[in-house]
Amino acid sequence: MATEKPLLKVDNLSVRFPVKRGGPFTGKSFLHAVDDISFEVKRGETLAIVGESGSGKTTAALAVARLVDAYQGKVDLAGHDFLELEGEDLRKARAKVQFIFQDPYASLNPRLRAEAIVQEPLDSLDAGPAVQRQERIDELFRAVGLRPEQQRLFPHQFSGGQRQRIGIARALATQPELIICDEPVSALDVAVQAQILNLLRKLQKDFGLTYLFISHDLGVVQHMCDSIAVMYMGKIVEQADRKSLFNNPQHPYTQALLSAVPSVDRKRREATKRILIPGDPPDPINPPKGCRFANRCPVAESRCTESQPALMATDEHHKVACHLLHR
Amino acid sequence: MAPLLKVENLRIELTTRDGIAPVIDDLSLELNAGETLSFVGESGCGKSMTALAIMGLLPEKVGRIASGTIMFGGEDLSKASDARLREIRGNDISMIFQEPMTSLNPVYTIGEQISEVLRRHQNLGKTAAWSKAIELLDAVRIPNPNGRISDYPHQMSGGQRQRVMIAIALACQPKILIADEPTTALDVTVQAQIFDLLRDLGRETGTATILITHDMGAVAEMAERMIVMYAGRKAEDGPVDQIIEHPRHPYTKGLISCVPHLVATLTDERPELTEVRGIVPSLRDFGRDTCLFASRCNLADDKCRSKRPPEVHFKGQQNSACWHAEQL
Numbered sequence: 001m002a003t004e005k006p007l008l009k010v011d012n013l014s015v016r017f018p019v020k021r022g023g024p025f026t027g028k029s030f031l032h033a034v035d036d037i038s039f040e041v042k043r044g045e046t047l048a049i050v051g052e053s054g055s056g057k058t059t060a061a062l063a064v065a066r067l068v069d070a071y072q073g074k075v076d077l078a079g080h081d082f083l084e085l086e087g088e089d090l091r092k093a094r095a096k097v098q099f100i101f102q103d104p105y106a107s108l109n110p111r112l113r114a115e116a117i118v119q120e121p122l123d124s125l126d127a128g129p130a131v132q133r134q135e136r137i138d139e140l141f142r143a144v145g146l147r148p149e150q151q152r153l154f155p156h157q158f159s160g161g162q163r164q165r166i167g168i169a170r171a172l173a174t175q176p177e178l179i180i181c182d183e184p185v186s187a188l189d190v191a192v193q194a195q196i197l198n199l200l201r202k203l204q205k206d207f208g209l210t211y212l213f214i215s216h217d218l219g220v221v222q223h224m225c226d227s228i229a230v231m232y233m234g235k236i237v238e239q240a241d242r243k244s245l246f247n248n249p250q251h252p253y254t255q256a257l258l259s260a261v262p263s264v265d266r267k268r269r270e271a272t273k274r275i276l277i278p279g280d281p282p283d284p285i286n287p288p289k290g291c292r293f294a295n296r297c298p299v300a301e302s303r304c305t306e307s308q309p310a311l312m313a314t315d316e317h318h319k320v321a322c323h324l325l326h327r
Numbered sequence: 328m329a330p331l332l333k334v335e336n337l338r339i340e341l342t343t344r345d346g347i348a349p350v351i352d353d354l355s356l357e358l359n360a361g362e363t364l365s366f367v368g369e370s371g372c373g374k375s376m377t378a379l380a381i382m383g384l385l386p387e388k389v390g391r392i393a394s395g396t397i398m399f400g401g402e403d404l405s406k407a408s409d410a411r412l413r414e415i416r417g418n419d420i421s422m423i424f425q426e427p428m429t430s431l432n433p434v435y436t437i438g439e440q441i442s443e444v445l446r447r448h449q450n451l452g453k454t455a456a457w458s459k460a461i462e463l464l465d466a467v468r469i470p471n472p473n474g475r476i477s478d479y480p481h482q483m484s485g486g487q488r489q490r491v492m493i494a495i496a497l498a499c500q501p502k503i504l505i506a507d508e509p510t511t512a513l514d515v516t517v518q519a520q521i522f523d524l525l526r527d528l529g530r531e532t533g534t535a536t537i538l539i540t541h542d543m544g545a546v547a548e549m550a551e552r553m554i555v556m557y558a559g560r561k562a563e564d565g566p567v568d569q570i571i572e573h574p575r576h577p578y579t580k581g582l583i584s585c586v587p588h589l590v591a592t593l594t595d596e597r598p599e600l601t602e603v604r605g606i607v608p609s610l611r612d613f614g615r616d617t618c619l620f621a622s623r624c625n626l627a628d629d630k631c632r633s634k635r636p637p638e639v640h641f642k643g644q645q646n647s648a649c650w651h652a653e654q655l
Contacts, residue, residue, distance in 0.1 A: 052515070053514055189369040189541070191582065191603035193586065194585035197600055219587045222589060247592060257516060260518065262522070262542065263544050263548070263590075264543050264544055264571050264583060265590050266568070268591040276520065280487075
């Protein structure tokens with residue numbers, strides 16, 4: 001299916017935030033949270049963006065959903081530039097992109113009943129005729145595995161996993177094509193995580209959903225995704241399909257990241273040698289001019305601190321931004 | 328050799344609005360010098376409560392040790408006075424917490440916070456404590472300890488703050504270190520560094536560690552023995568490798584298989600995750616004479632719902648509290 005157009009195509013997206021620093025006469029400085037990243041997601045597939053805190057993965061997702069303003073770049077959603085839309089068109093298009101948030105305790109309005117929370121996007125985005133809304137809500141509750149009588153309850157009467165189910169029902173309400181999941185299980189207890197992950201995969205199969213999946217948990221990512229983009233300090237350093245990335249990580253940062261994950265598989269524990277990356281990432285307001293990972297990289301050479309490596313293909317399904325892999 | 332710490336038939340009761348609930352119900356454990364023991368389970372299963380009881384830090388007026396003993400070096404900590412516990416805490420037994428952001432005092436420099444422990448417990452003078460603090464910062468591998476010692480907590484990253492916490496906890500070379508989810512708030516690469524650090528320091532000082540976590544991967548990497556806790560009771564305990572190989576309790580089995588783990592070679596196959604349906608019972612149901620896991624268990628039968636399962640012993644010092652342990 002090489003000819004099929006991707007549902008979401010992001011080109012050269014950058015997001016920057018103005019920051020105050022220094023005295024009154026120093027110019028404005030900017031923090032480049034997301035710096036010139038491009039990726040695409042095929043319809044019905046899942047792309048994961050992984051990285052550590054501060055790598056810009058959440059900001060990138062927020063910019064795709066237009067919840068923060070992009071500084072430059074294009075977000076093409078099913079043939080329309082989502083960033084150019086204004087007014088009524090934007091409101092209509094928002095129904096196609098929905099968000100599942102990390103913290104199910106903070107992302108539900110405590111004063112609304114569960115049914116009202118799920119109904120809100122239907123009302124504000126005019127999705128479907130008003131008379132059918134109750135039916136739609138019943139359907140959604142069934143789809144996410146909640147009982148009909150639970151519609152009348154308030155968020156505090158639910159457990160964390162159930163709350164996340166309400167959040168998922170709300171995201172599904174407008175029949176979106178793209179759902180952005182921002183760490184959907186990291187606030188949940190381990191045993192409950194499996195319930196939500198299985199639900200997300202089932203819904204994807206049933207409704208043909210496309211996911212942009214933000215996570216720092218590589219085990220979860222490995223289980224959920226078709227392809228993965230690894231971010232470090234606002235840049236994508238490696239991008240590949242699932243098997244290629246986990247079996248053959250090529251960027252030194254990805255290798256270090258994977259080697260740091262503790263595992264119950266004794267074979268894997270014995271096979272992986274932990275790659276230590278000491279120190280902290282450099283100052284994001286004043287990033288180094290070379291490779292941003294160079295100061296922690298175990299194999300860095302002098303050219304790494306001089307120029308930035310570009311994200312280039314090493315084979316059909318694999319792109320890496322590292323000088324050492326491109327001679 | 329006698330164990331360093333021996334907890335026997337510990338029962339901790341919490342006073343709640345619905346009456347008295349046993350958050351820890353008949354728990355026994357032993358910790359030997361130099362070993363790492365891990366408590367595993369979901370939140371609300373009593374892992375942290377056990378740790379707080381050992382430290383004598385149960386919430387006042389709400390929680391109390393109803394019965395049982397906590398023997399440490401010939402002394403029963405459950406009956407020790409507040410003053411005596413204060414002497415032990417930070418000196419013989421110390422603890423690091425989950426949130427390195429909130430467990431340091433924001434208005435004191437880290438140097439002051441590290442040297443406070445030394446001055447209090449080891450009667451060091453101000454300058455002696457300060458230079459020992461610099462040594463400790465160096466030991467937990469913070470670069471440029473001479474300069475960083477006068478930093479405030481907000482000037483450090485999460486991983487560095489957790490290192491400072493470790494420096495404070497290890498300042499008096501305690502016999503036992505209790506680490507309550509020490510890396511949950513941190514990134515994986517930082518987690519790996521902290522684990523390495525804890526392991527190295529443990530080896531150098533011979534400190535025994537109790538690691539509280541919900542991450543089976545971390546347990547496999549760090550601990551020699553583990554105790555799986557469920558609803559205030561011990562579900563299973565034994566050597567880590569043996570339990571991961573062959574869990575004898577359905578809850579342990581669930582905890583291991585409900586998380587997608589990284590494996591040596593990844594294939595196209597992606598089986599559904601095994602779910603542990605439902606959630607941990609509420610405090611009201613704690614202490615019933617049934618198997619408390621029965622409502623979430625696929626193997627549950629009438630026996631499970633009518634009588635608390637006794638501990639079944641297996642070879643290799645693995646014990647499981649399940650009526651069906653033999654079949655598993």
